Amino acid sequence: MMCRAAEESENEPETDATDAVFTSLLEDSAEELYEHAPCGYLSTLMDGTIAKINTTLLDWLGLSRPQVVGRMRFTDLLTVGGKLYHETHFAPLLQMKGDVSGIALDLKAAEGRLPVLVTSKVKTTEDGQPLLIRTTVFDARDRRAYETELLRRRREAEEARRRAEADRERLQEALAVLQQNLLPPQLPTIAGMEGQAHYHTASPDLLGGDFYDLFPLDAGRWAFFLGDVCGKGPQAAAVTSLTRYTLRAAALHDPDPTTVLTTLNTVLHDRYSSGDTRYCTAIFGVLEPVAGHVDVHMASGGHPSALIHRGDGTADFLPTPGGMLIGVLPQVQFTAAHTRLHPGDTLLLYTDGLTEARTGPQRELYGEDALRAFVASHPPTGPKALIKALTALLTGFGDGLDDDTALLALGVPAVPEVCDRVPGGGTR
Amino acid sequence: MDIRRRNNVTVTGRADGPVVLLAHGFGCDQNMWRLVLPALAEACRVVLFDYVGSGRADPSAWDEKRYSSLEGYALDAAEVCEELDLREVTFVGHSVSAMVGVLAAAKAPQRLSRLVMVAPSPRYIDDVGYRGGFSADDIDELLESLESNYLGWSAAMAPVIMGNADRPELGQELTASFCATDPDMARVFARTTFLSDSREDLKTVTLPTLVLECAHDAIAPREVGAYVHAAIPGSRLVTLQATGHCPQLSAPQATAGAILDFLGTTQ
Structure with missing residues (x-):
């Protein structure tokens, strides 16, 4: 520091001279x-x-x-x-x-x-x-050349984006058509019963792996099923398609629920045994309307238990424990169950998108208990009202609902006139 | 649809005066009229607006198909007249808007009563037996100029241009945003303007018409002014001692004077 100060003062006269030269040059x-x-x-x-x-x-x-x-x-x-x-x-x-x-x-x-x-x-x-x-x-020759290049790139990028958007639109259309083919366009009408379904697609870009169906077996009986194929996308959709048509064909051959699921297990296991294992969970059942009520025979392969909303307002699961995943092992055991739906009762089938939705700040699983409580908190007004309430529940989950969800509710309408009600009908 | 908001309509001047509708041309917006506004507002009820795609018109109203033809712009003007229920309107159109005025007169004959064409040109590109002053290549060059200038502009201007109708405080940004337009919309307007040919439409004009030309105008030379004057029977031609294509900016007093004089003598 001191050194420099000394230098500066020493050079001062010379600096002046240089400044003068510069000044005159500039002038x-x-x-x-x-x-x-x-x-x-x-x-x-x-x-x-x-x-x-x-x-x-x-x-x-x-x-x-x-x-x-x-x-x-x-x-x-x-x-x-x-x-x-x-x-x-x-x-x-x-x-x-x-x-x-x-x-x-x-x-x-x-x-x-x-x-x-x-x-x-x-x-x-x-x-x-x-x-x-x-x-x-x-x-601005260089700059203009650069800008021209930028403009060219921008045009290319815009064109690429337009193409990508058009492709995406086409793809989504194709996916939507495929998805629709995995589900019945509408539920058939069953005399003396009411049915309602809802399907929530988590992403328009991915084919969902959930499925359901309801169809006549013969003059007096109806079959239904609802399930969930592991995974998403085209592979899952292929399994879904195979599953749906296998269940339908098997049911026409022999509608016994465990037999139907066993047939499906054989088909899936044979088809996907080499390498890429594909499996699903499902509930299959047969409805038999008889004199004011409906007998339900069903079997489950690894699927969450069905819930029954009784006409008296209570809600309980119909346990089907121990049923194995369908398609994994060559020999399997499925669990059968039976129940009877009386006027006012509704049977609810659902996939785990509903029970595994994340809720609250801790993003906890919604869970089966919450579902049971939710259903029990609503008056037993039949499948349409129940599906409507559950659809609102799903919407309320927002981004906590990140999986496809299928809902199928089947019920016997309550008898409106009090005098027509059979006393003690619920316990017969 | 709210037409006033869509076209950023401004009404000023004497409420009981004759109605003057000022229509801007390609390149800017209603601010082009700022310097003639005081003189006109003293005597007239002045209505200003921006075409959709220009100035502070609602960008969401943009429809490329509609605004790819001068008819679309004429529809804007006619709809403004309709919305405000304007009668006995003197349509003052600058540059391409002079031709828009011709089309608007056909759309709203019961509303327009006079036409003032400021620096008009019915066709910019030369044709057999007609000299508009430009070739098709020249127009491509202009579009290039637009592109290279918007490259730097759009980033700076976009915040000012976007979503303005509900933010009057942006009025202070006026000079900053003056002449700034969405580049895609400007390109369409430029094409529509400079590739237009309205020579046949001139023959349909039956309104008292004033053709206001500049002595030195690089876009609409005097030859073109004379052509317009000759094509509209009974029209009046006034040549302003002004340079450039925008006499309302370079010679505002003379421009306003000529318009008021025309109004006064054609009552």
């Missing part, structure tokens, strides 16, 4: 600086007539001073496209604002089109009257 070159600046300079009258122009710009244009000064307007130096832009944008802006900067225009230069960046400022008199326009012109 000498004011004109030189204007004429040969690395950019073009020009001054025009308010109507654009060129009053003063520097040598740099004249050289770019390949014109002599007498050809230009007093004879040409600024717009005469521009290409026609540039002139149009000048008249529609540049000039109005300059007139309104008093200055415009960094506008891209093209000059009619000696060597063809010269891309430039133009900045103009209006010089005014002391009382604010516009006097003349001062303009600087920068060579």
